[in-house]
Amino acid sequence: MNGDLARTANCGGCGRIVARHANRGGIGGDAASPPMFTVSSPPIFIAKACRPGITLLVAALVLATVAPATAYEEIVVKDGGTLGGHVKFAGTPPTLEPLPVNKNRDVCGDRKTSEALMVGTDGGVRGAVIFLEGVAKGKKPTGEVLLDNHKCLFVSHVTATMVGTKARVKNSDGILHNTHGFLAKVTVFNLALPNRDQMIDITKRLTKPGVVRVLCDAHPHMFAWMIVHDSPYVAVTDEHGVFKIDSIPAGTYKVTMWHEGFRPKGVDKDGRPTYDEPRTITKDVTIAPNGAATLDFELR
Numbered sequence: 001m002n003g004d005l006a007r008t009a010n011c012g013g014c015g016r017i018v019a020r021h022a023n024r025g026g027i028g029g030d031a032a033s034p035p036m037f038t039v040s041s042p043p044i045f046i047a048k049a050c051r052p053g054i055t056l057l058v059a060a061l062v063l064a065t066v067a068p069a070t071a072y073e074e075i076v077v078k079d080g081g082t083l084g085g086h087v088k089f090a091g092t093p094p095t096l097e098p099l100p101v102n103k104n105r106d107v108c109g110d111r112k113t114s115e116a117l118m119v120g121t122d123g124g125v126r127g128a129v130i131f132l133e134g135v136a137k138g139k140k141p142t143g144e145v146l147l148d149n150h151k152c153l154f155v156s157h158v159t160a161t162m163v164g165t166k167a168r169v170k171n172s173d174g175i176l177h178n179t180h181g182f183l184a185k186v187t188v189f190n191l192a193l194p195n196r197d198q199m200i201d202i203t204k205r206l207t208k209p210g211v212v213r214v215l216c217d218a219h220p221h222m223f224a225w226m227i228v229h230d231s232p233y234v235a236v237t238d239e240h241g242v243f244k245i246d247s248i249p250a251g252t253y254k255v256t257m258w259h260e261g262f263r264p265k266g267v268d269k270d271g272r273p274t275y276d277e278p279r280t281i282t283k284d285v286t287i288a289p290n291g292a293a294t295l296d297f298e299l300r
Helices: 013-020
Strands: 007-009 025-027 037-039 081-089 129-132 145-150 153-155 156-162 167-172 179-183 186-193 196-200 212-214 223-229 235-236 241-250 250-257 264-267 274-275 278-286 292-294 297-299
Touching: 013 129, 025 129, 025 264, 081 250, 081 278, 129 156, 129 223, 129 241, 145 156, 145 179, 145 223, 156 167, 167 179, 167 186, 179 264, 186 196, 278 297
Parallel strands: 081 292, 081 297, 145 167, 156 223
Antiparallel strands: 007 278, 025 037, 081 241, 129 235, 129 250, 145 153, 167 196, 179 186, 179 212, 212 223, 250 278, 264 274
16 A cells, blocks of 8 residues: 555544544444444544444544644635545446435325536546545635535535534435435434525534534435544545645545445345445645646546
8 A cells, every 4th residue: 555545444443543542532332232432632533424223334534633623714825735536446447336216206206316426438437526635724714505405315415514514415406305414413404404495504503613414304215424524635536536725725635435335235124225334545746836736536
C-alpha cells in the first residue's frame, strides 16, 4: 500500500484508526446493538446511524489533531488554493439488485434502483464525499442542502453540508413520506410530510458534525446519507466521480474520501437493504498559495 494511503479503513479497520489517534473517540456494541460513540475534539466522526432493532454497520473517522474543539471562523481567504480530483472504481463493479417497493406502488413503481454504488461508464463513482480535516478558519459557507422525497427516492442520495448551513427536507410526491434522520442511535429529525411540495427546515437540528443516516419510515426501500462537516470544505462527487473544493487557505491537510459501502449483506427485519461497512481513505495534501492540487481515490 502506498504511503499516502496512510489511513485506509472499513469498519473492520476502525479499531486501528482509534488506536493510532488516542483519546479521540470510542466505538462499542455489535451489529444487533447499535454502537455508541464519543468525540473529544474538533469533530469529524463518521458513522452509519442506526435505529433500534435495525442492523447497520459503523465506521469512524477521527481527526489527526488533539487540540480542543473550537468554532469555525469565517475569514477572507487570501491567495486560496483549489483541490480537485476523481473517485473511480477499480475493476468491475458489482451489480446491485433492485430494491422491491412494499407500498404505494401506483406512485413508486414495483422496484427501485439501489444507489449504494453508482458507477458511470468512465468508472467514476457518484456520491463519494471528500472533506478536508482540521480547517479552523476559512471561507464562508454558501448554498443550501435540499433533501427531496422524489418518486419514492431521496434526491440526492448523498448530500453534504456544514453545521449551521441551511438545510431543508421536501416531499415532491403526493403520498405520505416520513423522513427520519439518525446520528448513531439519536434521532436528529423525524418529519411526517403528507402533502405534495411540503417543505421543512432542518438547519437548527443539524447541530453536530457526523453522518446522518436518513430513512423513510413509510417506505423501507428508501435510505440516504447526509454528511454534516465542521467546515465548508466538503464536496460530493458528481456522476463522473469528479470533485472540487476551492478557496482553501494555504497549508498541509488530511483529506478523506468516504463512501457508504456497497457489498450487499441482505435485509434487516423490516425489509431494509443492508450493505457492508463504509469505505474511507485519507491522504495528505499541500495547498500552495493560489495553487491547484489534485488527489484521486479508488474504490475496490
